[in-house]
Amino acid sequence: PSTSTESTSTSSSSVSLEQPTSVAAVPKVSQRWRKRTKQLATLGPASSTPEMIETLFLAGADIFRLNFSHGSQEQKKELLTMIREVEEKYSHPIAVLGDLQGPKLRVGEFSNPKGELLEKDQLFRLDLDEAQGDNTRVMLPHPEIIAASEIGHVLLVDDGKVKLTVVGKGEKDEYLECRVDVPGKISNRKGVNTPDSVLDISPLTPKDRSDLEYMVGIGVDWVALSFVQQPSDIEEIHELIDSHLEEDAFRPAVMAKIEKPSCFYGDNLEKIVELCDGIMVARGDLGVECAPEDVPLLQKQIIDTCRVAGKPVVVATQMLESMIESPTPTRAEASDVATAIYDGADAIMLSAESAAGQFPEESVAMQQRIINRVESDSHYKSYLDQLTITKNPTAASAITTAARQIAQTTKAKAIVCFTLMGSTVLRASQERPAVPVLGITPFKETARQLAMSWGVYPDLPRSGSFGFTADEEDFFNYENPAVDGAENDDDFDVVLKNACRAALRKGLVNDPNDLLVVTAGLPFGTPGAANIIRVLPAAGPSCWDGLCRID
Numbered sequence: 001p002s003t004s005t006e007s008t009s010t011s012s013s014s015v016s017l018e019q020p021t022s023v024a025a026v027p028k029v030s031q032r033w034r035k036r037t038k039q040l041a042t043l044g045p046a047s048s049t050p051e052m053i054e055t056l057f058l059a060g061a062d063i064f065r066l067n068f069s070h071g072s073q074e075q076k077k078e079l080l081t082m083i084r085e086v087e088e089k090y091s092h093p094i095a096v097l098g099d100l101q102g103p104k105l106r107v108g109e110f111s112n113p114k115g116e117l118l119e120k121d122q123l124f125r126l127d128l129d130e131a132q133g134d135n136t137r138v139m140l141p142h143p144e145i146i147a148a149s150e151i152g153h154v155l156l157v158d159d160g161k162v163k164l165t166v167v168g169k170g171e172k173d174e175y176l177e178c179r180v181d182v183p184g185k186i187s188n189r190k191g192v193n194t195p196d197s198v199l200d201i202s203p204l205t206p207k208d209r210s211d212l213e214y215m216v217g218i219g220v221d222w223v224a225l226s227f228v229q230q231p232s233d234i235e236e237i238h239e240l241i242d243s244h245l246e247e248d249a250f251r252p253a254v255m256a257k258i259e260k261p262s263c264f265y266g267d268n269l270e271k272i273v274e275l276c277d278g279i280m281v282a283r284g285d286l287g288v289e290c291a292p293e294d295v296p297l298l299q300k301q302i303i304d305t306c307r308v309a310g311k312p313v314v315v316a317t318q319m320l321e322s323m324i325e326s327p328t329p330t331r332a333e334a335s336d337v338a339t340a341i342y343d344g345a346d347a348i349m350l351s352a353e354s355a356a357g358q359f360p361e362e363s364v365a366m367q368q369r370i371i372n373r374v375e376s377d378s379h380y381k382s383y384l385d386q387l388t389i390t391k392n393p394t395a396a397s398a399i400t401t402a403a404r405q406i407a408q409t410t411k412a413k414a415i416v417c418f419t420l421m422g423s424t425v426l427r428a429s430q431e432r433p434a435v436p437v438l439g440i441t442p443f444k445e446t447a448r449q450l451a452m453s454w455g456v457y458p459d460l461p462r463s464g465s466f467g468f469t470a471d472e473e474d475f476f477n478y479e480n481p482a483v484d485g486a487e488n489d490d491d492f493d494v495v496l497k498n499a500c501r502a503a504l505r506k507g508l509v510n511d512p513n514d515l516l517v518v519t520a521g522l523p524f525g526t527p528g529a530a531n532i533i534r535v536l537p538a539a540g541p542s543c544w545d546g547l548c549r550i551d
Contacts, residue, residue, distance in 0.1 A: 036436070036455040037371045038062040038347035040097065040314055041364055043079050044070065044355025050082045055361050056354060057086050060368035062451045063095040063347065066220070067355065068211045077218050091505065093447035093460045095222060097255065098215040100208045102226025103201060105192045107157065108132070108139030115187025118162060118180045126155070126164075127175035140176070140192065147173045148197040154181075156193040160288045162186050195289035198262045202236065203227040209240065216244040216252060221448040224255040224280055229262045231271040238275070250445035253277035253452075255314070258302055259285035269302065273309045278452060280349070283317040296339070303343045308389055310430040312452045315340035316349035320366060324357035334370055341374040342383050344432070346454040384432045396530040397427060399519050403533055404433040407517045410535060414438050414508040416499045418520040420527045422446045427530075428519070429453040436508050438516075440499055459502040492522075496534065496541040503538060512539035 041061040047053065053064070064083050066076045080096055087094045110116055111132040118124055118135070126140035133139060140146065146169070149155070155164040155178065162184040168177030203225055204212065215223055225237050234256055245251060256272050259282035263269055273279055281302050287295050299315060306313035319337050320329045329337075340348050348371075353363040374380055391397050403415050416438045417425045425439040432454065439450045439458035447458035496518060503509045503516055516536055521529030534541070 035060070035368065035371045036375055036432075037341050037345065038452060038454065039364060039367050039371070040065055040316075040347050040349040040452075041354040041360070042067055042349070042351045044352075046356050046358070047354055047360045048075075048079060050085060052360065053079075053082050054086045054089070056364050057090070057094065059361050059364040060371075061094075061354075061364050063097055063222075065097045065099055065224075065349065065351075067099050067351075068208075068215075069099070069101040073211065073214045076214075080218055080220070087460065091460050093444060093451050093458050095448045095451040096220045097222040097224055098211070098220040098252075099224040099257075100204070100211055100226055102203055102208065102257075103205050105142050105145065105194070106189045107186065107192060108141055109188045110134065110138060110186075113188070115185050117185050118183050120180055120183040122180050123167070124164060124178050124180055125175050126178060127170075138186070142192070142199075142201075143173065144199045144201045145192065145194055145197065146170075146176050148194070148199050149176055150196075153194070153196040156195065156288055157186055158184070158190040160193070193285065193288050195261050198229050198265075201227075203229070203233045204237065204240065212237070212240055213244045216241060216249070219250075219445075220252055221445065222253045222255050222278065222452065224257055225276075226257050226282070227260065228256045228258065228272060229260050230268055231275055234272055234275040250443065253449050255280055257282040258298075259283075259289070261289050264298065264301075269305055270309075273305050273311055276311070277449075278312040278314065278346075279306050280314045280316050281345075283315070287317075299340070300343050303340075303345055304387055306346075307344055307387055307430065310426050312346035312426075312429075312454070314347040314349050314452070315343075315345045317351060319348060319350060320353050320363050323353050323359050323363045323366065327359050327362050329366060334366075337367060337370045338374050341371060342380065344384055344387065344454075346429070347452055381434065389430060396424060396521070399530040399533055400424065400427040400431060403428065403517050403519050404431045406533065406535060407433055407435050410515050410517070412515040412517045412535070413538070414503055414516055416440060416503065416516050416518045417530075418495070418499075418518070419446065419450075422450050423527065424519065424521070424530045425450050425456055425458070426453060429456050436506075438499070438503055438506065438508060440502060457506050457508070459506075492520075493541045495520075496536060500536070500538050500540050509538035512537060514538040 039060045040063040041056050042065040047056060066079055068076065083094055083096055109132055111134060116135045125137040127137060128139065128143060130139055149166050151166050151169065153166045157164065163182035164178035165181050166176050167179045212223065234254065237254055241251065254276045255278040256276045257280045263272060279302060281299050283295055286298065290298060303313050320333050322330050322333060337348055348367060350363050350367065354360040357363060391401060407415050412435060414436045415428055415433055417428050418440050419425045420441065425437060428437045437456045439447065439456050441447050441458065442461050444461055447460055450456050450458040499518060500516065516538060518534040518536060519530045520532045522532055
């Protein structure tokens, strides 16, 4: 399986600088292993065949998103199976993110099927009456919105096309009297946003609870939670995942989608980041509920908060929107993608561009070209280094920082981190080193989750060990992984040789004298322990003769 990877990575390392750089031309050779920022592609009608999934992977996609808002659960399982086949073929872990729909708040229906045109400053009532609406009122089948709304609060209908301000309220919370501030057409089942209110509502609908149980059952790597309003929402999904998780099953990572203004109240954002494993900047609803000029600043704030906490962060929504119907993006879209990369995002996402657009492959390739261009810019490194990250006063943190400095001094080609659950690799990624981070773990699930992190190229393990053959019953023993015989130097050398082979497979090294900086924790099998640094040549730990020796 590794031969395909070798050919891909070897060719990518020999890419000529004389390639055409016009917007319309797509590079012939994939830069598959030569980027730090990860790419997340949504699968849908335009990308639901094994051939297209493989094409998107080779074009740069590191993570695939399954959007549970559309399609059946069985369709998602079929897509997951296809992704795992591509993963096996190229011997490279691919993360799968299951995205929950979340509550959809909508108005009721009107007697006129074409809807009603509301005029500026007229009064319009939202109530609990199931009768069809007219030009003066319509049902709002969400009593929690009426209860949470106060006089002066704003309600946005149809993604902000109609703006209502609450001017009166029923004594028993049975209606809201609103003034129309932005006039427009309002029709059946249009969405309602509540930027000023925190609703007494769970982010998990009955459909979401069913989908979550199904996700955990089929083994997605990440679960994205929509409609997060406060930290307690993250605690709720953790409890649900625990209730569905079988005793020996691997826990999916939780990603919170930041799309509500309440996430920025007080220290809510810091607490949400602390409680989850990753964050998505969901700029669709965030752009409706917050002022457009605030969204770029909030994006930077979220990214910085995640980097300080060492959690991966994804920037999503409308990144290359015009490429749904056009083979090239607008210059503003290219600039938007570049800005997210300069800000330090771990990953950038495509939604309809790859799921339902006419040019899914071109969209992924375009994102990758922008990534390569930005990351080759001399300003990029200085932007990343501007953020001051407080180091934890631990041995593992010190080792990780030292590894970055040693790699810089020795001009090593990569940092190799041995890890169980991924914490050591996440620390290395947080440092934003100048070289790739190769994550070596005994667990495929850890390797897949690490595919989300900046600069990390996880290796797909062949067994439940760090390169030793594991017995079948040890394969899923996450508490005590199979690391038989790794206690003496000779066996540690075997593990190091496997690390060198993995670096070669990924094309991270191409000369026997290329150096690797290795961090590990002995004894093996201790989560979070990093207490060893080794510098070794790509040829292996026993090939020091004539190289780097000082007489």
